Amino acid sequence: MQGRWLARIIGTRAFRRAQRPQNGLTMTKRDPSSGTIMPQSGPDRRSVLMGTVSSAAAPVIARAAQTEARRVAPSASPGKPVDIALTINDREHNVAVDIRTSLLDLLRERLGLTGAKKGCDHGQCGACTVLIDGRRVLSCLTLAVAAQGRDVTTIEGLANDGELHPMQQAFVDHDAFQCGYCTPGQIMSAIGCVNEGHAENDADIREYMSGNLCRCAAYPNIVDAVKQARAQMKTASTQ
16 A cells, blocks of 8 residues: 555656756757747656656555565564573573563573672663673673573573682682672673683773772772682683
8 A cells, every 4th residue: 555655656746847847947849940949838758758767666666665664574572472592501491581671681580590780771880791602791781582592601600519710719819899789790791801801911901891880999809800810710721
């Protein structure tokens, strides 16, 4: 229906343009017998051709617009749950979620993994940081459906048989926390920082950890903890 209306509108406009003088000038023609230039009524050949081409192209344009609209249409209703499979801390979870659900809300409210914290819910504090395929992401800004088929690691998945991850142990050794609210995000971001090769010196650590805020201002201790864990993580990776 929309395609037919679009074709009619384009065809009508093209015909009207063909009826108007071009560039505000009166169309003329020369009398072959007398050589006299006389006004010409009606559209000239160029205008008729332009109108014909425009009218013929209208259905094609309409069909293309409809095809594009169908292509970008969402495949699922926002209010209808979709089934997804996630691998979190080496365990597979099959859940039905609203496609608008953030990874953070899924972890905390559906799976009981409350280590990742909801600080600002705007991606500005870093308290919700988790690892996806080894790289740090802000789970409050990541849709749960976007993590399907990928490896998600949270603070709960770092310890191995009761033994703390080197970064967790370093935070304890250097007292790199006070209230502890931001600590899970700080630790996950610090692991990502080391894995990315951005922890070679104090300046790099401060720069690449700047997205994680600590309202208790334990930043010097956090830098020391990252440096200690960096050496242990590099040693473990070579063994």
